Amino acid sequence: MRAEIIAVGTELLLGQIANTNARFLSEQLARLGVGVYFHTVVGDNRDRLRSVLEIARSRSDLIVLCGGLGPTEDDLTRETVAEFLGLPLVLDAGVLQRLEALFASMGRAMPPNNKRQAMVIQGGQILPNPRGTAPGQYVEAGGRRYLLLPGPPTELEPMVRESVVPLIQTWTDRESGAIRSRVLRLYGIGESAMVEQIADLLDNQSNPTIAPLASEGEVTLRLTARAADEAGALALIDPLESELRRRLGKYIYGCDDETLAVAVGKELAARGWTVAVAESCTGGLVGEMLTEVPGSSRYFLGGVIAYDNSAKQGLLGVPGEVLARAGAVSTETAALMAEGAARRLGADWGVSVTGIAGPGGGTPEKPVGLVYVGVYHSAMKPWVKRFQFYGDRRQIRIRSAKAALYALWRRVREHGGSGVEPERRE
Numbered sequence: 001m002r003a004e005i006i007a008v009g010t011e012l013l014l015g016q017i018a019n020t021n022a023r024f025l026s027e028q029l030a031r032l033g034v035g036v037y038f039h040t041v042v043g044d045n046r047d048r049l050r051s052v053l054e055i056a057r058s059r060s061d062l063i064v065l066c067g068g069l070g071p072t073e074d075d076l077t078r079e080t081v082a083e084f085l086g087l088p089l090v091l092d093a094g095v096l097q098r099l100e101a102l103f104a105s106m107g108r109a110m111p112p113n114n115k116r117q118a119m120v121i122q123g124g125q126i127l128p129n130p131r132g133t134a135p136g137q138y139v140e141a142g143g144r145r146y147l148l149l150p151g152p153p154t155e156l157e158p159m160v161r162e163s164v165v166p167l168i169q170t171w172t173d174r175e176s177g178a179i180r181s182r183v184l185r186l187y188g189i190g191e192s193a194m195v196e197q198i199a200d201l202l203d204n205q206s207n208p209t210i211a212p213l214a215s216e217g218e219v220t221l222r223l224t225a226r227a228a229d230e231a232g233a234l235a236l237i238d239p240l241e242s243e244l245r246r247r248l249g250k251y252i253y254g255c256d257d258e259t260l261a262v263a264v265g266k267e268l269a270a271r272g273w274t275v276a277v278a279e280s281c282t283g284g285l286v287g288e289m290l291t292e293v294p295g296s297s298r299y300f301l302g303g304v305i306a307y308d309n310s311a312k313q314g315l316l317g318v319p320g321e322v323l324a325r326a327g328a329v330s331t332e333t334a335a336l337m338a339e340g341a342a343r344r345l346g347a348d349w350g351v352s353v354t355g356i357a358g359p360g361g362g363t364p365e366k367p368v369g370l371v372y373v374g375v376y377h378s379a380m381k382p383w384v385k386r387f388q389f390y391g392d393r394r395q396i397r398i399r400s401a402k403a404a405l406y407a408l409w410r411r412v413r414e415h416g417g418s419g420v421e422p423e424r425r426e
Contacts, residue, residue, distance in 0.1 A: 001062055003034050003037065004039075004059070005039050006042060006052055007042070008065060009151060010074075025156075028165060033224060049077070062168075069117065071114045078137070082121045087123065087141065088121075090120060090122050092119070099114055114133060121139045123141075125137065128162075147164060173229070178232065179225070180230055184223070184245075194212060207225055207236060208237050223237050223241060225237045260409065265299060267409060268412060275299060275350070276350050277290070277350070277352070280355065281400060282397050301345045312328060315340070316336065328354055330354075331386065334353075334373060351373070352374040355387075358392070371396070387400070
């Protein structure tokens with residue numbers, strides 16, 4: 001099955017927002033064994049969208065459209081696809097009822113133009129959208145499959161996971177046998193070093209296949225197998241996963257959608273422990289990553305964004321003498337920040353980040369990208385690690401936050417009282 005993704009929205013062409021939906025959809029489709037051959041972006045223009053659809057129909061089996069399902073006049077996807085396929089739009093009473101109930105729950109009358117979002121292409125299937133007003137649609141016509149999805153990633157991504165992935169699995173299982181994937185997530189090793197350790201497996205792969213992928217500060221391995229059924233595909237993956245874990249196990253922290261924040265949360269929740277964060281250069285990013293995980297209130301108590309030295313001193317208890325002597329970006333300050341967060345918020349664990357994200361502020365002794373991560377628990381000696389990250393400000397902040405989460409994950413797994421000495425590499 002050849003797939004094509006069409007992102008609809010003039011704001012994408014103007015660079016006002018990034019086309020993150022294409023990346024997410026390509027990743028999800030690849031896990032299902034569906035190859036994405038083309039990405040297209042088109043503005044909110046009926047004629048240009050029709051011409052893009054003509055091209056897509058000539059070369060792709062599955063055409064996924066993102067955006068343009070809103071209630072306004074420039075939301076043209078639904079109407080243009082219906083016209084292109086020669087099919088009428090019909091009112092779906094169930095969708096209309098849900099929309100009216102949604103607005104009523106907010107104490108508002110539904111604007112008349114929202115009724116457009118209850119129109120479905122004849123013969124199409126509604127894909128529920130409990131997080132917004134624009135439902136998705138799936139329709140088959142002329143030997144092609146069309147998916148119409150909302151533009152906001154906060155609506156599209158859960159719709160894909162909850163409705164689109166199960167739908168596509170029914171096709172692939174029926175038409176090509178079951179295709180299943182497992183993603184191993186690694187931290188602490190670069191892509192090239194990882195590839196060196198599994199070069200023989202990569203050179204001799206057939207079924208299952210192995211696909212390495214580098215992301216910001218970490219790498220992944222996607223294992224994909226095809227078999228008559230799901231059990232058979234997973235049985236092919238299992239021995240390969242075991243071999244990869246044997247070689248790379250010390251770097252593997254999670255599987256599939258288990259991000260670093262999810263992995264940390266699982267370890268903390270399993271032990272009934274809590275954590276607080278103290279952040280300087282990351283500006284709350286560690287706390288944001290932790291709280292993106294549903295249920296994180298069980299183990300995340302809160303954090304302190306101590307950007308200025310006065311906040312480090314007043315809120316976290318870092319002595320002014322330490323700040324004057326060692327500096328805000330130092331082993332001593334990172335250790336005291338982590339301890340201060342845990343003590344002030346009453347958490348079992350404290351984790352801190354302090355560094356120079358740039359582009360300015362660096363010196364020969366403390367260059368841009370220098371970051372210290374600290375982890376505190378009352379039953380262990382202070383743990384601090386020095387990092388030298390490269391990249392722009394955004395990259396350094398993301399890599400710093402992930403380093404903090406990984407450090408916390410490792411220390412929690414060591415159950416606290418391991419006596420790990422602080423790393424002092426000034």
